[in-house]
Amino acid sequence: MLGFFLRRLLQSVTVLFAMSALVFAGVYAIGNPVDILINPQADQAEIARATAALGLDQPPWRQYWTFLSGAFAGELGKSFVSNVPAVHLILERMPATVELALTATLIAIGLGIPLGLLAGLKPESWFGRAIMAGSILGFSLPTFWVGLMLIMVFSVELGWLPATGRGATVDVLGVEVSVLTWDGIRHILMPATNLALFKLSLLIRLTRAGTREALAQDYVRFARAKGLSMRRVVRVHVLKNILIPIVTVIGLEFGSVIAFAIVTETIFAWPGMGKLLIDSINVLDRPVIVAYLLIIVALFVLINFLVDLAYTALDPRVRLAGRTS
């Protein structure tokens, strides 16, 4: 277990290192934020002063070195446009994104697994077919279009739900949470559904395929022959056996939901990290871009680790490498 953990850590640090170099070079190649943000009335001396104050007049390797030495001291730099530490900016936005991603994942799990089971148990029935047809739509419709349609129907036409933004928040242990207020729930419903759509379809298909495969297995037939009710067979034997691939996908997808909530956040003006990244790219706010990507990579590493742990809990045959079986 410890050896596994250490190896993972080493791999992650290498990945983080390579990532930071790539992003740094990329943003450097695009241009200089002073060119975009400088006061139009500024003269040449003022432009030179601003460039020097941000260290952007230095050769790129020196700028990278400055960044690295800061990073080792736990300091990822201040945002060029907000004048606050980049990490602070990202952490300030993180609760909103995590909340959105968690709600979307819950919607996907809460609807996806039961619907997938239904479709898998009765594949030829009309509702089994309807569920599968719906999941094709969920796969193929682009997120931004669905988002705009949701806004048009539920906000503009029917006036049921607010079109944009995050609702009222309450403070839970220092974290702003919006799903605990009615206003917050009304605000999160559409963006979370929009974000969940793809994963929901994925889970439906995965559960259905797993169920159909499991139903044909001998142990299921034997269980039925033994006289167990179908209910119990499904709950204890089928579901537990198909859960491993589903947990993997949920785990991996949770990382990508956080990282790629950008489109949904942009459409619904959701004040999360993804929107921050887009805004930062537009003005070449390098410290924020680099810090954001580093945090996302760290997040992926952590989630993968947790998924591995979840395997062992679900399937006693799986042993984490490092502990010989």
Place this chain on the structure above:
Amino acid sequence: MEIAPSSSPHPDPLPASAGRGAFWRPLSVIHHSFLACLAGLAVPICLAAAAAGAAELRIGLSADVTTFDPHFVAAQPNLTAQQHVFDSLVRTDERSRPVPGIATWANPDPLTWEFTLRKGVKFHDGSELTAEDVVFSLERPLGITGSPGGYAAYVRPIVAKEIVDRYTVRLKTATPYGALLQDLAEVMMVSKKAAARAGAQDFDSGKAAIGTGPYRLVRFARGDRIELARHGEYWGGRTPWTKVTLHVLPSDPVRTAALLSGQIDAIEHVPSADLAKLRRSPDLRLEQTVSWRTIFLHLDQYREPPPGVAAKDGKPLDRNPFKDARVRRALSKAINRSAIAGRVMEGLALPAGNILSPSVFGHDPAVKPEPYDPEGAKKLLAEAGYPDGFRVTLATPNNRYINDEQVAQAVAQMFARIGVATRVEAMPLSVYFGKARNREFGVALLGWGSRAADLALRSLLVTANPEKGYGAWNWAGYANPKLDELVVQSLGTVDPARREALARSASALAAREVAFIPLHYQVVTWAMRKGLTYSARTDEFTFAHFFKPQ
């Protein structure tokens, strides 16, 4: 001169039940009560609804506010939010002209500006604004480091600041400088007591964001919203709104949808694609005015040959064609400006002839847009020695100005008609401005808004001179000693009337010489629910205190 009507309500061309107007009708409570009011059904309820509606205003802004430190990044979205909370020493009216606000001014001599503060101007913490706060606020921008675009440029011309008494400040400049008022209109006054040792986070949290403006900062939720509450002791009288929320909604369709659904009361920068739809809506109205922003082309007039310019067969030209005024005029004549304004811009533009738009200080009304004349253009090209034309690359940003890339495409087709084969190179502004500053473009599209023509010309067309700070944006490498002299003289004139006459002749000279090719002045649009009016500002700023209930 045709000028779009300022602050005119647009009558609804369709009855409420007709076509898509009805399709888009939002079904919110506000509108139900509004319809009930129209029908005269329940007068007491109407009054109650009107009073409740009048108390709060929710506005959709088009860009993110990065910080609440009013001296950190001088970007328009930041100024928009911050000027609700902070006053500047000099105010500007709807036409962007300096007017007295918290202070009046006089010039005892051309090097001295004496500002007399209004008595009893109260900060949000109850203390009074004094000369100490003014001097502190004028010095603070110089001490701010690590900003990619600070306010130092606005206060650097001031070489001495003197507190005469509690309500009088005397400022000195090294040479006479007429644009000081326009510069000071950008610099916001903070409370010395609150801001003296404050960092950026203290402003964001509201602790240091203590101003004298009409609203005090309640909450700055970055990337989401800014909540403001009425400042009870505001020197300018009571504004109609007790509570104002500025929602950050950069995505165009989302901003429109939020307005249509009744979630917010007004939006700025109505996208041209949604204009017709909003105009048809029976529950909404629009306000428009000509923006200060002019869209124009910079032509490289100093390199042999300029980047992207070549003969039709791809061989390099033996000289720079743009150095010849006849070629520049031919290109200008080739452009059908009213077609661009009417079709590409869908009415959100006026054909331009000046460097700055009609309401701005120093605009010369005698200078008309160059008439569309492709035949005359061909003749001029032939005279200049290019009967077959040549080849150019036109660079443009594609996410900065209204329909910028489409405008460049239209111009390219018009150039092609007189034999100048034009390729458009469009890129996001983050890439564009870096390349432009490296002088990688031969023909570049740019937009410029400024409070005065002499200020714009100093940056754009005066011969580049880093020591004096002239021509920082003169990518064209344009050099005309006569223009330089006029602009320097204009900026050095303190008397506004004499300065405007000089600025006008400088504008006229730049236009006459075709130093640049003006395309159009942008028109800026606000949309709001019925029952609201907005005093449309030429500087494109959106201020809650300029909204009034009808």
